Amino acid sequence: MSFSEDNTKLAAFRAFSHREFRKFYVGSIAAQIGFWFSHISYQALMSDLTKDELWVSMLFVVTFLPVLFFGPLGGLLADRLDRKKLLLCSYAALIVVSGIQVFLVAVDAISPAVLLLTSFLVGLVMAVLSPVVQAVTANTVPPEDLASAISLQAMASNASRVLGPALCAPLVSSDLYEISWSLYSIGLALALIIAAGITLLPYELETERVPVKQSLLDGISHARERRDAWQALLLVGFISVFGVSHVALTPSFTENSLGKPSSYFAWLGAATGFGALIGALAAGSFTASSTMKRGSLFAIPYCLLLLGFSRVTNFEVAIVLQVLVGFFYIASFTTLQVVIQELVSEEFRGRVMSLFNIAWAGLVPIGTLLMGLLASSTGFDLGASNTIALTSMACLCYVILVVVRNMRPTDLDT
Numbered sequence: 062m063s064f065s066e067d068n069t070k071l072a073a074f075r076a077f078s079h080r081e082f083r084k085f086y087v088g089s090i091a092a093q094i095g096f097w098f099s100h101i102s103y104q105a106l107m108s109d110l111t112k113d114e115l116w117v118s119m120l121f122v123v124t125f126l127p128v129l130f131f132g133p134l135g136g137l138l139a140d141r142l143d144r145k146k147l148l149l150c151s152y153a154a155l156i157v158v159s160g161i162q163v164f165l166v167a168v169d170a171i172s173p174a175v176l177l178l179t180s181f182l183v184g185l186v187m188a189v190l191s192p193v194v195q196a197v198t199a200n201t202v203p204p205e206d207l208a209s210a211i212s213l214q215a216m217a218s219n220a221s222r223v224l225g226p227a228l229c230a231p232l233v234s235s236d237l238y239e240i241s242w243s244l245y246s247i248g249l250a251l252a253l254i255i256a257a258g259i260t261l262l263p264y265e266l267e268t269e270r271v272p273v274k275q276s277l278l279d280g281i282s283h284a285r286e287r288r289d290a291w292q293a294l295l296l297v298g299f300i301s302v303f304g305v306s307h308v309a310l311t312p313s314f315t316e317n318s319l320g321k322p323s324s325y326f327a328w329l330g331a332a333t334g335f336g337a338l339i340g341a342l343a344a345g346s347f348t349a350s351s352t353m354k355r356g357s358l359f360a361i362p363y364c365l366l367l368l369g370f371s372r373v374t375n376f377e378v379a380i381v382l383q384v385l386v387g388f389f390y391i392a393s394f395t396t397l398q399v400v401i402q403e404l405v406s407e408e409f410r411g412r413v414m415s416l417f418n419i420a421w422a423g424l425v426p427i428g429t430l431l432m433g434l435l436a437s438s439t440g441f442d443l444g445a446s447n448t449i450a451l452t453s454m455a456c457l458c459y460v461i462l463v464v465v466r467n468m469r470p471t472d473l474d475t
Contacts, residue, residue, distance in 0.1 A: 074209065074213070075206045075209040076201075076202045076206045076209040076210035076213050077213070078206070079201060079202050079203075079206065081201045081259045081260055081261070081262075082198075082201040082202050082210055082213075084255055084258060084259050085197065085198070085201050085255070085256065085259050086213065086214070086217060087255055088251065088252035088253075088254075088255030088256050088259075089194065089214065089217055089218075089252065090217045090220065090221055091248040091249075091251040091252045091255070092152065092248055092249055092251075092252035093217060093218055093221035093225070093248075094221040094224050094225045094228075094248055095159075095225075095244060095245035095246070095247065095248025095249055095252075096221070096225070096245065096248075097221055097224075097225020097226055097229060097330075098225055098228070098229045098232075098241045098242070098244050098245045098248070099159060099162075099183070099241070099242060099245040100225075101225065101226050101229045101230070101233055101241070101327050101330065102229065102232075102233055102238050102241045102242060103120055103124075103176060103180055104117060104120065104312060104326070105233040105238075105312070105323075105324050105326075105327070106171065106176060106233070106238055107120050107173060107176050108312040108313075108323045108324075108326075109236075109323075109324075110171075110172070110173050110176075111173055112323075113437060113438075113439070115433040115434065115436075115437040115439055115440065116173055117309055117310075117312060117313070117433070118309045118310075118429040118430055118432060118433025118434075118437075119177060119429075119430070119433065120176065120177060120180055120309075121306070121308075121309045121425055121426060121429035121430075122426035122429055122430050123177045123178075123180050123181040123184060123426075124180045124181070124183060124184040124187075124426075125184055125422050125423055125424075125425040125426045125429075126181075126184060126423075126426045127181065127184035127185045127187070127188040128184060128187060128188045128191065128418055128419060128422045128423035128425075129419055129423030129424065129426060129427075130188075130423075131185065131188040131189075132188045132191070132192065132415045132416075132418050132419045132422075132423050133277045133280070133412065133415050133416070133419070134188070134189075134273075134277075134415075135188045135189035135190070135191065135192045135193065135411075135415055135418075136192040136280065136411040136412040136413070136414060136415025136416070136418075137267075137273065137276055137277060137280075137411065137412055137415070138189060138193070138411070139189075139192045139193045139196045139410070139411030139412075139414075139415075140196075140266060140267045140276075140280075140408060140409065140410065140411035140412055141266055141267050142266075144193055144196055144197050144200065144261065144264070144411075145197070145256070145259065145261055147189065147193045148190070148193050148194065148197055148256050149253055149256055149257060151186055151189050151190035151193060152190075152249050152250075152252055152253040152256065153253060154186045155183065155186050155190070155245075155249050156246050156249045156250060156253070158179060158182045158183055158186065159242050159243075159245045159246045159249065160246055161179060161182075162179050162242045163239050163242045163243050163246070165179070166238045166239040166242065167239050171238075187422075188418075188423075191414075191415075191418040191422065192411050192412075192414045192415040192418055193411070194214075195402075195410075195414040195417070195418075196264075196410050196411045196414060197261065198210050198211065198214055199264075199402065199407075199410060200261040200262050200264045201259065201261060201262065202262075203262070207399075207402060207403065208399045208402075208403065211395065211398055211399050211402055212341055212342070212395055212399070213341075215337075215341035215391055215394070215395040215398070216338055216341040216342055218337075218341075220334070220338050221334070224334075225331075225334075226327040226328070226330040226331040226334065227327075227328075227331040229241050229327060230324070230325075230327035230328060230331070233324055233327065234322075234324045264407055265407045265408045266408065267408050276412070277412065279409070279412070280409050280412025280413055280415070280416065281412075281416065283405065283406065283409040283412070283413060284401075284405070284409075284413045284416055287404040287405065289352075289353040289400055289404060290400060290401045290404040290405060290413070292353050292463065292466075292467075293353055293356060293397040293398075293400050293401050294401065294416055294417060294420045295420070296356070296357060296360065296397060296459075296460070296463050297394060297397055297417065297420040297421050298419070298420035298421075298424050299456065299459045299460075300360060300363070300390075300393070300394075300456055300460070301420060301421055301422070301424045301425055301428060302424050302425075302427055302428035302431070303428060303452045303453070303455045303456035303459070304363065304364060304367060304390070304452070304453060304456045305390070305421075305425060305428065306425050306427075306428025306429045306431070306432050306452070307367065307432065307448075307449045307452065307453070308330070309428075309429040309432055309433060310432055310433075310436055310445040310448060310449060311326040311329050311330070311445075312324075312326045313436065313444075313445040314326075314371075314445035314446060314449065315329065315376075317444065317445060317446075318373070318374055318445065318446045319373075319374060319375070319376045319379055320374070320376070321376050325376070328380065329379060329380065329383050332380045332381075332383040332384045332387065333383045333384070333386055333387035333390075334387060335384055335387065336383065336384035336385055336386060336387030336388035336389075336390075336391075337387035337388065337390060337391035338387075338391075339388050340387060340388035340389060340390065340391035340392035340395070341391050341392070341395050343388070343392055352396075352400065353397070353400055353467050354464070354467040354468065355396050356393050356394075356396035356397040356400060357393070357460060357463045357464045357467060358464060359389050359392045359393035359396060360389070360393040360456075360460040360463075361457070361460055361461065361464065362385075362389045363386060363389035363390050363393060363460075364453050364454075364456045364457035364460055365457065366382055366385045366386045366389065367386055367449065367453040367456070368449075368450055368453040368454060368457065369382055370382040370383065370386060370449065371446050371447070371449035371450035371453060372446070372450065394421070398417065401413065401414070401417055402414070428452075431452070432448050432449075432452060435447075435448040435451065435452075436448040
């Protein structure tokens with residue numbers, strides 16, 4: 062199987078010409094579909110138990126907080142240790158955690174506190190797994206096909222975001238949580254078996270073993286030296302806090318603004334994923350021209366659509382808007398990730414991509430906690446819809462500022 066270098070229409074698919082990437086890709090899809098089974102189950106069960114936006118927000122806090130604090134260590138491990146072994150160990154650890162969750166549901170030992178604890182364990186493993194997966198992706202293709210591999214991984218992630226919630230929604234609606242978490246274990250086991258059979262291309266690890274603190278600081282310095290990479294990291298972080306974190310409020314928004322049972326939020330997630338799948342494909346078609354300016358421009362309609370979403374009361378209209386939200390969200394993030402991956406050196410890849418994961422996921426606890434406090438009756442009592450409107454406007458203001466900065470004459474960018 063081969064793709065012409067000159068055929069720009071197939072540029073997004075060139076990574077499929079590499080056998081090791083194809084194998085890794087299939088395993089990643091299995092793991093990611095399973096993740097959405099787990100993620101939707103956590104949200105739905107917590108919402109059923111508490112009916113409080115703040116508790117659901119706390120679920121996001123404990124899941125993604127480890128990425129914020131331990132993500133850099135995960136990136137350092139990816140730059141110092143065998144990446145394939147780290148990948149396998151991470152999958153195995155998640156299988157254990159999901160197995161524990163199945164047992165707790167089966168014996169009816171679930172409470173909000175227990176959900177927070179097991180979700181925190183998932184977050185600890187993900188703090189290592191996320192930068193490892195991104196580094197391994199780069200090690201399954203030659204440099205010229207890296208952009209294609211990134212866009213295809215984004216497509217896989219968002220295909221799973223469609224399939225996972227869509228398949229999981231009937232299970233959570235019927236309170237079959239032990240089945241949904243069991244399917245997560247099966248997906249992880251399949252990913253582990255496939256990953257065990259891949260062979261990575263040669264890659265450079267950190268050669269000089271400096272102290273951990275200095276090594277982490279070196280990774281930050283490396284990113285800051287590449288201006289567009291650093292700008293991209295900051296933009297991703299701001300959108301995560303004031304945009305992406307709105308997902309913590311979707312169960313409440315679905316019930317209070319759209320007049321549907323809170324479990325229907327899974328369909329909104331599936332709609333977002335469907336749009337994101339198309340957005341990843343669109344981003345992959347112009348990976349050769351991925352720029353900071355292009356990535357920030359895609360974020361403008363994302364913020365505007367999210368603002369519009371906050372005002373709707375019709376479920377079908379909300380579904381359509383979430384498709385568009387997902388499209389521009391992933392088109393922006395995929396473009397920005399390509400910018401970062403292409404600018405960093407191989408020996409710093411794990412650490413810099415851990416910064417990307419902090420910006421993308423590690424800051425979500427801050428955003429969800431903020432939104433929970435703003436929306437909850439125990440906080441500022443703005444409600445889900447007004448909170449989403451307020452934060453999306455804040456996000457829009459920052460994105461416009463970034464766009465304006467990147468429209469300055471090129472001599473100011475040097």
